[in-house]
Amino acid sequence: MTDSTPILSLKSVRKMFGPYAAVDDIDIDISEGEFFTIVGPSGSGKTTLLRMLAGMDQPTSGDIMLRGERINDIPANKRPTCMVFQSLALFPHRTVGQNIEFPLKIRGEDPERRKARALQLMALLRLPEHYYAKNVMKCSGGERQRVALARALAYDPQILFFDEPLSAIDYKLRKTLEKELKDIHRETKKTFIYITHSLEEAMVMSDRIGVMRAGKLVQVGTPHQIYTSPTTRFVSEFVGDVNVIPVSLGARGSLRMAENGRELKPPKLPAGFGNGYLVVRPEYIRFLDKAGDADNAVEGKLYNEYALGSRIQYQVRVGDAVFVVEKLRQQPFSGKLDDKVIIGWDAKDAILVTD
Amino acid sequence: MSPGFRASLPVVIFLLAGFAAPLIAVTWFSFMPARTFSFAGAATLENYRTIVESTSYISFLWSLGLAAVTVVLLAFIAYPVAYGLVRVFGKWSMLVTLLFTIPLFVSENIRLYGWVLFLIKNGVLLGTIKSLFGVQAESMLFTLPAIILGMVYVYLPFMLFPMSLGISMVPQDTRDAAVDLGASRWQVFREVELPLSMPGILIGCLLTFVLAVGAIAEAKVLGGQQIIPITHDIEIAFTYAQNWPLGAALAVLLMLVVGALVLLVLRRFDLDVLLGRR
CATH class of the missing domain: 3.40.50.300 (P-loop containing nucleotide triphosphate hydrolases)
Structure with missing residues (x-):
């Protein structure tokens, strides 16, 4: 310009x-x-x-x-x-x-x-x-x-x-x-x-x-x-894989997952937000040792893994919901398929959209 | 015997019996003594000598000349028509062009006699003029222009079809690109459309030329036998004159002349080069 x-x-x-x-x-x-x-x-x-x-x-x-x-x-x-x-x-x-x-x-x-x-x-x-x-x-x-x-x-x-x-x-x-x-x-x-x-x-x-x-x-x-x-x-869905979680406004300014009613800590809420989608890029979701290590954590089963060259992508199933998680190849991780894993992300790394 | 050869056998036999055999028979007959009806005679060049010493070359020239004039006229008539058809009807243009071939279902002689009724003195054209304006015009029937009119009319579909195909194969994107790069309508035509549709033009010209050299009915019906094309000479040799070897020799010469001309044109304009494949 x-x-x-x-x-x-x-x-x-x-x-x-x-x-x-x-x-x-x-x-x-x-x-x-x-x-x-x-x-x-x-x-x-x-x-x-x-x-x-x-x-x-x-x-x-x-x-x-x-x-x-x-x-x-x-x-x-x-x-x-x-x-x-x-x-x-x-x-x-x-x-x-x-x-x-x-x-x-x-x-x-x-x-x-x-x-x-x-x-x-x-x-x-x-x-x-x-x-x-x-x-x-x-x-x-x-x-x-x-x-x-x-x-x-x-x-x-x-x-x-x-x-x-x-x-x-x-x-x-x-x-x-x-x-x-x-x-x-x-x-x-x-x-x-x-x-x-x-x-x-x-x-x-x-x-x-x-x-x-x-x-x-x-x-x-x-x-x-x-x-x-x-x-x-x-x-948000136009570039690569992305996690899109349908949510609605829960109690005390938190978000409630539409699928299972779990409460999530939101990014900055826009005024008058009722319901919409929480967008989390796979590289912002990480595997946790314990649930307290991130603002939001869910427990699921490691269902599959895909090698994407410099990155590795994992599919984690939480009930019926599917999460996509990515990490760099050189980051250590010892999870095996079918292991129980805890994944989580920080509230500021998620994006809230309405449609 | 390889499977490929076996699979091609029906076509090979069909071509040998339907295409090669008659050609060989005619060529063979041209070397037989005059006025004989057998393949068994002693081979001779006498028929060819008769032709060279006769005035047959005039008929050859008439046939080639009429065909050439027909092709040139057709090229100028059919190209704008084909261009319009393709631009107006788009992907349906081939179907519309097919409609132009419907008259081919009617015998050529009947269509030509239709022209006679149209052109003849007191016929459709002159009779109408006479009754409307009281003018008695001279009929063009039994003149050279009448023959050319008939030939152009009869061979139009054979020029139109390859031409529309050629024009419809010019990608719209190349036209758009030429315009986008600043070309005017005329420049798009000269630089893109004409060269890219050249294969269709060329095939149309060759097809109609070969067909028109073999024309016979136009000169007979519309020309009133004032002009004798070579095809007429060949027919006479085979029928009234009962001189099959002479007719065969004339036919062989005609094939050689036309074949040589076609090869010459194809060498000058390589279709692959025109299509940019080489």
Whole structure:
């Protein structure tokens, strides 16, 4: 965030398909140079939103402002923005070089300058120089990603849009490309607006994340805010595994578990809280020697364990309720399957949400 | 015998009996002495000499020329139609294109005689003009344009189908991407749609060319036999003239000429290269 005036501003943007609002009353301000990610499950309206930002669809109502100017009616080919498609949409009949040079050719630049710029971009994206004359369909998945990005950068857009370009790529390469993309963002200092269904992916790359659900933007914040202070159960469940305990207000400001009536010590209670969910991340729950070692403790049976690489996850059954507990691999723990264990967490590590 | 070979045997036999055998028979017959009806005669090149010394080349040129003109006209007529069908009907466009083939269920001769009734003096077109405006126009029937009209009409579905298929295979994303990168409508067409639908155009052109070279009824019915295509010469050799070896030789020559032209085009435009697979 290098500038205080937003480069892109959405004001009550709405898109109706018949009676159904695919995008419902969205307001966002995006700062110059920001890496902003919109996350949501499929059908949440994120692609529709992006298509409106890129100029491929018009909003039913509301305004899209670029540096303070309304751009609703400016078609995609006149907007200083550019998109990397989910399918990449490379031109299969062209070489890597011709693909990257496409926007320059359209603009009427002469072939020598075009080639120079293409080679410059290829170097930035670590594509070998001899790929210039290679047919783009002969490139690997990761190379095609880079060609698509280079082509978009050749357009020299003020904002780059990304429509889940990494979703079809296998896990390991995706992790590499996520970091690469963030590096490219640093190097080019352009504004990136990225959409994905994976909050994990969004966390790695973004300056800020907006979570969408059923056409609405339910929460906007930094990755840290989204992870540590989700405002709804939906957002809290979006990253990894999480313990969600239905609770209601109990006696003397405590919380009562809906399942078994057990009293829990709450985090700071919002005014007028009636009932909702207590969210506890697995890494905040620990195995206890005795019940008094944490603010809240429950006794259960160690049902199963899952090795997650650097961490180990345990499933603990407390009556019918299932708790997910995680610890780092190097932390000592001698529990065996079917052992009776006491698990617990401190009140301040839990988050209370209402829906 | 490998299982694969055994499994392919029915198709192999079918192709040998239905495709290779007639071709071999015709080729064989072209080397038989003139006006004989046996495969057993002494092989000779006399039929080919007769053709070279005759004026058959005129018929060859008419056939190839008419086919070429038909293909060019069809390309310009069918592409916009196919483009419109695909853009308007989307994934249903193939079904709509199939409707264009319904006339094929009616015999070609009957359809052509329909055109005769339409074009003839005092027919549907000129008769209507005459009764409405009192103008007696000259009929275009039995002229070269009438033949070309008939051929364009008859072969339209064969051009339309591969073309719509080719155009419908252009991914919408590539169009969107081109627009997003600043291309105008015309630039999208020139840089993306035309090259990506080229395989369909090419297959349509080859198909209609090969079919149109074999056309015979159009010149007979709509051309009033003013123009004699090579197919007509072949038919006469096999029927009135009762000179099967000569007809066979003409047929072999036609196949060679058309085959060579098709190979030439396919070499010039490699379909795999056009589709970006290589």
